[in-house]
Amino acid sequence: MDLFSNLALGFYTAASPENLFFCLVGVLLGTLVGVLPGIGATATIAMLLPITFQLEPVSSLIMLAGIYYGAQYGGSTTAILINMPGESSSAVTAIDGYQMARRGRAGAALSIAALGSFFAGTVSTFLVAIFAIPLTVIALKFGAAEYFSLMIVGLVSSVALAHGSIVKALAMVVLGLLLGLVGTDIYTGAPRFTLGIREYADGLNFVAVAVGVFGVAEILRNLEGEKTRTVLMSKVSGLWPTREDFKRMVGPVLRGTVIGSALGILPGGGAILAAFASYTVEKRISDKPQEFGQGAIAGVAGPESANNAGAQTSFIPLLTLGIPANPVMALMVGAMIIQGIVPGPNVAAEQPALFWGIIASMWIGNLMLVVLNLPLIGLWVKLLTIPYYVLFPIIMAFCSIGVYSVNSNVYDLYAVAFFGFVGYVLVKLRCEPAPLLLGFVLGPLLEENLRRAMILSRGDPTTFVTRPISAILLLIALAVLVVVFLPSVKAKREEVFQEED
Amino acid sequence: MRSLTFDSTNALCGAVFIGLGGFFIYQSLNLDIGTALRMGPGYFPLVLAIILALLGVVILVQSTRVEGEPFGPIALRGMAFILPAPIVFGLTVRGLGFVPSLFLIALIAAFASARMKAPMAVVIAIAITLFSVVVFSYALGLPFQRFGPWVRF
Numbered sequence: 338m339d340l341f342s343n344l345a346l347g348f349y350t351a352a353s354p355e356n357l358f359f360c361l362v363g364v365l366l367g368t369l370v371g372v373l374p375g376i377g378a379t380a381t382i383a384m385l386l387p388i389t390f391q392l393e394p395v396s397s398l399i400m401l402a403g404i405y406y407g408a409q410y411g412g413s414t415t416a417i418l419i420n421m422p423g424e425s426s427s428a429v430t431a432i433d434g435y436q437m438a439r440r441g442r443a444g445a446a447l448s449i450a451a452l453g454s455f456f457a458g459t460v461s462t463f464l465v466a467i468f469a470i471p472l473t474v475i476a477l478k479f480g481a482a483e484y485f486s487l488m489i490v491g492l493v494s495s496v497a498l499a500h501g502s503i504v505k506a507l508a509m510v511v512l513g514l515l516l517g518l519v520g521t522d523i524y525t526g527a528p529r530f531t532l533g534i535r536e537y538a539d540g541l542n543f544v545a546v547a548v549g550v551f552g553v554a555e556i557l558r559n560l561e562g563e564k565t566r567t568v569l570m571s572k573v574s575g576l577w578p579t580r581e582d583f584k585r586m587v588g589p590v591l592r593g594t595v596i597g598s599a600l601g602i603l604p605g606g607g608a609i610l611a612a613f614a615s616y617t618v619e620k621r622i623s624d625k626p627q628e629f630g631q632g633a634i635a636g637v638a639g640p641e642s643a644n645n646a647g648a649q650t651s652f653i654p655l656l657t658l659g660i661p662a663n664p665v666m667a668l669m670v671g672a673m674i675i676q677g678i679v680p681g682p683n684v685a686a687e688q689p690a691l692f693w694g695i696i697a698s699m700w701i702g703n704l705m706l707v708v709l710n711l712p713l714i715g716l717w718v719k720l721l722t723i724p725y726y727v728l729f730p731i732i733m734a735f736c737s738i739g740v741y742s743v744n745s746n747v748y749d750l751y752a753v754a755f756f757g758f759v760g761y762v763l764v765k766l767r768c769e770p771a772p773l774l775l776g777f778v779l780g781p782l783l784e785e786n787l788r789r790a791m792i793l794s795r796g797d798p799t800t801f802v803t804r805p806i807s808a809i810l811l812l813i814a815l816a817v818l819v820v821v822f823l824p825s826v827k828a829k830r831e832e833v834f835q836e837e838d
Numbered sequence: 839m840r841s842l843t844f845d846s847t848n849a850l851c852g853a854v855f856i857g858l859g860g861f862f863i864y865q866s867l868n869l870d871i872g873t874a875l876r877m878g879p880g881y882f883p884l885v886l887a888i889i890l891a892l893l894g895v896v897i898l899v900q901s902t903r904v905e906g907e908p909f910g911p912i913a914l915r916g917m918a919f920i921l922p923a924p925i926v927f928g929l930t931v932r933g934l935g936f937v938p939s940l941f942l943i944a945l946i947a948a949f950a951s952a953r954m955k956a957p958m959a960v961v962i963a964i965a966i967t968l969f970s971v972v973v974f975s976y977a978l979g980l981p982f983q984r985f986g987p988w989v990r991f
Contacts, residue, residue: 530862
């Protein structure tokens with residue numbers, strides 16, 4: 338069977354000593370930043386992107402992917418032990434996980450989270466492997482019009498899932514698209530929005546924008562009100578869940594995996610939404626709903642499985658269509674482009690080792706996380722006591738080195754400072770930066786496909802609705818937009834994001 | 839620090855987007871717009887910029903109807919020390935070279951937190967510099983000059 342020979346190739350690639358090493362580095366770094374509240378996976382990947390350019394493409398993508406799902410694991414540790422989500426996707430885990438910890442069951446909560454995540458990771462890795470090829474086949478039929486419509490779906494969904502005001506999120510997407518257009522026009526060679534600075538003729542450096550908007554802005558936000566964290570317990574005992582615990586976690590884990598996998602595929606979706614959806618479902622179908630919020634096992638097992646499954650399956654649109662589902666995937670697109678790989682349906686055919694290697698590495702990385710994390714929990718807890726002010730100079734130094742190493746262009750460093758400032762201002766104005774980054778990555782692609790589609794259709798804009806796939810995609814985008822603006826959904830949406838804060 | 843209300847946050851936000859939209863509209867008008875069939879370099883950006891400005895207007899109008907929420911503290915000290923770090927690195931990395939330049943920016947960024955003490959900052963900056971030189975310069979082999987022309991005798 339094709340699937341198995343492909344997976345075999347993947348495991349062969351991912352299991353080379355070098356790739357194993359970078360996978361390990363990735364998951365450890367990911368756990369590290371996941372554990373530390375305030376520094377998210379997006380910021381870390383943005384900062385570490387440049388460093389990976391020195392590596393082979395496969396190793397670099399394996400490591401970046403490892404950071405992403407490692408952060409999901411690490412985030413839950415913080416959520417359980419100090420009632421503060423290390424990652425936004427583990428916000429739900431904090432509700433019941435922390436209550437379990439207060440009752441002296443921190444160990445069980447941590448291992449339930451880890452085992453649930455591992456199971457979900459395994460299932461969703463297989464899902465990625467199974468769906469990747471058929472979707473690639475469909476994607477190869479896509480023309481310019483379909484690509485344009487697909488990107489519209491992605492952008493609209495990212496708006497729907499952003500925090501806060503929808504109008505602001507739309508404005509952020511548009512601003513991101515505009516920033517993405519800075520540089521030389523591909524058809525005519527005319528410089529656009531470069532303000533006469535020749536160094537920006539190739540466009541704004543993606544890494545500089547990402548590091549500025551996510552990394553630097555996040556540091557500034559951390560510096561606003563410096564707080565000291567208290568760790569609930571320094572010693573965690575009784576790691577292994579009891580037989581009773583196991584019995585009670587099976588259902589939630591299975592349902593969480595299904596919910597997470599489904600929501601992860603949606604553009605703009607991913608881990609955060611999956612965790613919330615799973616918690617809601619578990620609470621609704623539970624025969625003891627009053628337990629939720631008091632340390633229910635299902636309230637830890639379900640969302641933890643869901644966020645991990647969502648994190649994995651959000652690779653599907655990236656690997657098959659080249660369309661990022663969330664900001665982290667947008668960063669992966671950036672990483673692929675700089676490595677000289679054009680993300681999209683051709684990757685599977687042209688670079689099978691890379692494609693399947695990444696998929697296989699996800700499972701290996703998940704295994705590493707389970708094996709490593711439970712024994713290392715003591716170490717992660719100690720990390721929480723490191724004062725933050727030590728981290729800021731470290732991060733700034735690595736950012737600067739990293740950004741400069743991409744092109745040895747000092748203007749990229751000025752762009753980091755500029756976008757750090759812009760990012761911080763936008764955060765203060767309650768604008769979510771995620772849609773901006775997605776727009777920035779998709780801007781040039783969107784314009785290119787729009788112009789190409791218009792030329793192919795001889796200037797007839799109905800081409801987007803007369804081609805069936807394109808029409809369906811645009812209908813989906815429209816439906817999403819209508820749904821978010823419905824008053825009832827709008828109220829519910831605000832409620833969900835309220836809980837998250 | 840004066841505490842602003844949610845209204846003014848949104849009003850400011852709308853104004854910022856209108857301003858940015860206006861800037862991009864102005865810049866796009868200097869480019870060739872073209873036709874829908876053969877779009878010039880200015881066509882797509884102009885459309886986007888107009889949408890951005892319109893969204894800014896919507897946010898501005900909405901801001902008059904929403905209840906207030908505080909603006910929160912602003913990390914002025916953070917901005918004063920964090921933002922210059924990459925700029926200083928950009929200005930000095932070619933002249934001073936990788937090692938002194940990195941030490942300098944680590945030291946600057948260290949003072950972003952009000953809790954940092956001077957001796958501690960120096961220790962951290964030295965540690966970061968040593969680590970980075972070993973990892974980036976020697977192990978990963980990034981092609982940076984360790985010491986630049988300004989500090990060579």
